[in-house]
Amino acid sequence: xxxxxxxINSVYEIEILEEVMVAEANVFLCRYKDKRFNVYFDIVYGPxxxxxxxxxxxx
Numbered sequence: 318x319x320x321x322x323x324x325i326n327s328v329y330e331i332e333i334l335e336e337v338m339v340a341e342a343n344v345f346l347c348r349y350k351d352k353r354f355n356v357y358f359d360i361v362y363g364p365x366x367x368x369x370x371x372x373x374x375x376x
Contacts, residue, residue: 330349337344342359353369 332348334346334348337346341361342357344358345356347354347356352371355367355369357365357367359365
């Protein structure tokens, strides 16, 4: 899955630092323009993006 996301997002310069699999979700630790954020893919609740660094909605 991480490889597929890398191909889709290569144009936007999103770097996938690590993929973590837990019982509840797959988590991708990402960076975009030196801003860190995590993308959660949860089977029950769906996808969610959580910022680690301060990141604006426009980014």
